[in-house]
Amino acid sequence: MPFAKPSPEELERVANEVLAVLRKQENHPLARPQAMAFLQIERTAHAMAMAISARLTAEALAAHADEAPDHALCPNCRQSWRVTRKKRTVLTADGPVACHEPAAHGIECRCDFFPSASAMATQRTPV
Numbered sequence: 001m002p003f004a005k006p007s008p009e010e011l012e013r014v015a016n017e018v019l020a021v022l023r024k025q026e027n028h029p030l031a032r033p034q035a036m037a038f039l040q041i042e043r044t045a046h047a048m049a050m051a052i053s054a055r056l057t058a059e060a061l062a063a064h065a066d067e068a069p070d071h072a073l074c075p076n077c078r079q080s081w082r083v084t085r086k087k088r089t090v091l092t093a094d095g096p097v098a099c100h101e102p103a104a105h106g107i108e109c110r111c112d113f114f115p116s117a118s119a120m121a122t123q124r125t126p127v
């Protein structure tokens with residue numbers, strides 16, 4: 001299914017669901033904002049959103065890596081090489097996210113390539 005940017009209504013629906021779960025927790029970081037200054041409220045809310053965003057990104061990258069093939073054609077020599085997962089940290093707008101990026105190494109051509117990146121580039125849709 002092609003990527004479709006979420007609509008403002010969809011984002012609002014998701015936010016409402018997350019907030020409904022959060023409001024059920026008596027001790028979440030913003031449960032008692034009366035004792036907090038505006039800056040503390042703003043920074044805490046932003047930190048919570050960043051943590052959620054980083055987790056969503058990590059889970060999406062993991063799902064993407066799970067779908068990567070076991071072998072991929074090298075873009076240079078056109079031979080099939082085994083795809084492994086290389087642990088790396090991606091710096092996102094919401095902080096560092098650990099992932100296992102699918103990567104292949106052509107033994108004869110000594111070429112490193114990333115099948116997921118090339119697949120994503122061909123499927124990329126403007127945001």
Ligand SMILES: [Zn+2]
Nearest residue numbers: 074077106109
């Ligand atoms: Zn190659």
